[in-house]
Amino acid sequence: MINEGEGGSPSSMVPPPKVTKQTAIFGALSREIAEGTYTPDTQLPTEAQLCERFGVSRITVQGALNRLATAGLIKSVHGHGWFVRSEQRRRYVLTFDQSGWATRGVWGMWLQAQGLVGSCSPTVTTDLPPRHIAEHLRLGPEEKCVIRRELRSIDGEPVMIYTGYWPLALADETPFVRVATRCAAAEDEAPLDIMAGLGHASATEEDLIGARMPYPHEVEDLKLLRGVSVITKCQIAFDAHGNPLQCVDDVMVAERVSLVVESRPTAPFDLEEF
Numbered sequence: 001m002i003n004e005g006e007g008g009s010p011s012s013m014v015p016p017p018k019v020t021k022q023t024a025i026f027g028a029l030s031r032e033i034a035e036g037t038y039t040p041d042t043q044l045p046t047e048a049q050l051c052e053r054f055g056v057s058r059i060t061v062q063g064a065l066n067r068l069a070t071a072g073l074i075k076s077v078h079g080h081g082w083f084v085r086s087e088q089r090r091r092y093v094l095t096f097d098q099s100g101w102a103t104r105g106v107w108g109m110w111l112q113a114q115g116l117v118g119s120c121s122p123t124v125t126t127d128l129p130p131r132h133i134a135e136h137l138r139l140g141p142e143e144k145c146v147i148r149r150e151l152r153s154i155d156g157e158p159v160m161i162y163t164g165y166w167p168l169a170l171a172d173e174t175p176f177v178r179v180a181t182r183c184a185a186a187e188d189e190a191p192l193d194i195m196a197g198l199g200h201a202s203a204t205e206e207d208l209i210g211a212r213m214p215y216p217h218e219v220e221d222l223k224l225l226r227g228v229s230v231i232t233k234c235q236i237a238f239d240a241h242g243n244p245l246q247c248v249d250d251v252m253v254a255e256r257v258s259l260v261v262e263s264r265p266t267a268p269f270d271l272e273e274f
Contacts, residue, residue, distance in 0.1 A: 025064035070227040
């Protein structure tokens, strides 16, 4: 039935698009999650219960639930059903002052500051880097890197993939090429400190921060569900002559980590200079 309303007529009004049963269920459950009917970590009714409530088939309910999962609102726990996702995120804090965070092991220092115990699965290889890393490090097509990769977790839940790249010409016969046996700790000497000891001190750093959907191998390693994006942070360090020393590529799960960049000026600004 068409409601004419003011200033309109049945012939001049466009009928609203037909809403499918799946879309109606998706909309109803989305609103209930937003309004707090189902709070974070709360289990949704079973598929059978939703079929009875909405008077639809199991296939229709499963389609609506899959759309909710793709939208990042719910997750499936094997053998237990569907749950509303938690909004809690860990604060991964990066500071760019003289406190040492920019040169020492940020991961280890962050865990130490938060009183957390993390774990990782490190590997070290010598290989050709991806094209974008080769461009950042200004490497030729056949120039290799020392590559250290760590899948970093907290409480058994993967939160990020760390991958560090160092030109083989700089890193050969250094601690970089040693086989990784454990995750970097707060007290460890960081790669840039080692570089400085070899006469290649870092003078400036550039951080490229973005977001994207994960690649298939990242979905598997980070145990991601559909629709979950990742935060990317690519840091390139340069010496005083502008030559690249290292490139660190971090991939963080957007729903598990909040990236906070803190900048602390060493001296107050003089507005008269501007």
